[in-house]
Amino acid sequence: MSKQKLTIAISGLNNVDSPGPGIPVIRGIRESVDIDPRIIGLAYENLEPGPYMREFVDKTYKVPYPSEGVDPLIERIRYIHEREQIDVLIPNFDSEIFVFIKLADKLGEMGIHTFLPTLSQFEERHKSNLPQYGEKHDITVPDSRPVTSFEDIEDLVRKGTFSWPLLVKGKFYDAYMARSADQARIYFNTVSAKWGLPVIVQEFIKGTEVNVVALGDGSGRTVGAVPMRKQYITDKGKAWGGITLDDPSMLDFTHHVMAATRWRGGMELELIRTPQNELYLIEINPRLPAWVYLAVAAGQNLPEALIKLAMGQKVPAWTRYDVGKIFIRYSFDMICDLDAFRKLSTTGEL
Amino acid sequence: MKIKKSLAISETGFVFDPSTGDSYTLNPIGLEIIQLLREGKSREDITKAMTRTFDVDSLTFERYYFDFLGMLKQMQLVESDE
Incomplete structure (x- = not known):
């Protein structure tokens, strides 16, 4: 069967020491057995590594920061869409999710699919609302x-x-x-x-931080979920190494959150496991995390499933993943021609 | 004392706890004791086996043995009802 050709626009290309999820998401999509992607990078800065990683990103366009307002952003997306005919757009920064939720209908009218949480799902899980969120959905929170x-x-x-x-x-x-x-x-x-x-x-809840990457289809069903513990943490608190866990209680917790909130899209649950083995939810990040490729390697290609859901396709739920799969992040100096930097800086395209 | 069923223990003494992601390295004696515990052997059986193999009397062995068990418990490598 031939692969489905899709043009996919992705942000979060800052593959730096506090990395955005863009490149790992692209890596998963590129490994899809069903999708033949053309990846359009959406970059905010000239020195985000993603645009120069040509094995991952086919073409990059700079976009205005969401803080500059919705209109300049949608105009820029329209410009890109006219040239690239985007099928799916995946925003990967927490700070842009709100704007893209607001723009989802407009994007839909243009023929650009997204798969994002609803505005109320996004708003109610804010850190500042955590106590009310916990009470409403029967979730233990600090x-x-x-x-x-x-x-x-x-x-x-x-x-x-x-x-x-x-x-x-x-x-x-x-x-x-x-x-x-x-x-x-x-x-x-x-x-x-x-x-x-x-x-x-x-x-402050004393315990070990553990995380789950998960994907919900919006009906309350968990399409996939992989629990992980950070093994090496940078001074910015980012995982530089991690391992998949065999922890049914974390999966039960995730299924409960998904079912109670009918979450739509990717999410990362940040949890604390206390010495008494209780799990506290400390944060929900409303998108796939930068370590999502660990889930792909463990057998759940969540970025691919996210694209399929955005395209309205049926996706079966995963029931297993490999336990004890480890990721070790590393840094690498790419050498680029000045011309590539010049092009992105002056024309906003690469 | 029952060792957690889910522990992965290699022949080289590498122990992996899949529920926490923690891993440990055992020396050959620790590995032998863990394997005997896994087989459900009693303290008496283990003491007999170890004093037969190594040049140690049962009193000295049991002192280290209980230390070792305490460590396994502290690291939550035994079944939680233990």
């Missing part, structure tokens, strides 16, 4: 509060709502453990300067 000033953190500690240590988190990325008011002030300023307000204060 106490979290949105704050808009350092004084709010002091108040929460004074009232006994939180005690040291606690976590200071950005609304999209970054988390710091503050052991004192002095540290909390520094982290509040760091996080708010980078990601804006509110900043999230979260109860």
Whole structure:
């Protein structure tokens, strides 16, 4: 049977020390047995490695940051679509998911398929809403509060709502453990300067961080899920090595989240396993994570399944994966011609 | 004491716990003890086997044996009802 030719636009090409999921997602799609993809990279910066990785990305277009507004972004997508006839678009940054959910209908009218969570699914799982989310869906979560000033953190500690240590988190990325008011002030300023307000204060749960990459079809069904433990963590808290786990309780947890929320699209669950073997949900990232290729290697090509779901095709649910599969990330110096950099910088295309 | 059924133990003494992702390396004596535990041997049987193979008296062996079991328990490598 011949492969289905699809043009797929993908962002998150910053394959750096805190990598976006773009390249790993592309890697999965390129290994599809059913899809013959043409990959269109959507880049925000001239030095994102993805555009220069020609074995993964066929053509790259620079796009405006979502923070510049919806109109410039959709106009740019329209321009790209006229040239490339995009079939599916997969945004891979937390910070752009909201905008693409808003644009999903417009993209659909243009013939560009997406497979994203609904706006309410996306909004309710925000870190600042975690306690309400846990209560609504019967999920164990640590106490979290949105704050808009350092004084709010002091108040929460004074009232006994939180005690040291606690976590200071950005609304999209970054988390710091503050052991004192002095540290909390520094982290509040760091996080708010980078990601804006509110900043999230979260109860510190002692235990081991474990993660699940999963894909939901929007009906409550889990199409695939692979649990992993980070074995090597960078100073930015990113996994630089990890291993797939045989942990039925993590899969049960994931199936429950999927069924309760009817999640549509890729997700990463960040969990803490306490010494008493309880699982706490600390975060849901509304997209496939940068370590998704581990799931592909373990037998679940979730990026391929995501494309098929976006195209309205039926995808059977996986029931197994290889346990003890390890990923080890590495850095590599690509050598590029100045001409490629010039082209992307001046024309916005490569 | 029952060793977790899910543990993968290689002939070279590499132990992998698939539920936590942790791995350990055993020396040949540790490996032999774990294998005997896995076979369901009692403390008496294990002590007999080890004192027969190695130049050690049963009292000295059992002191190290209980230390070793404590370590396995702490590392959660035994069945949780133990």
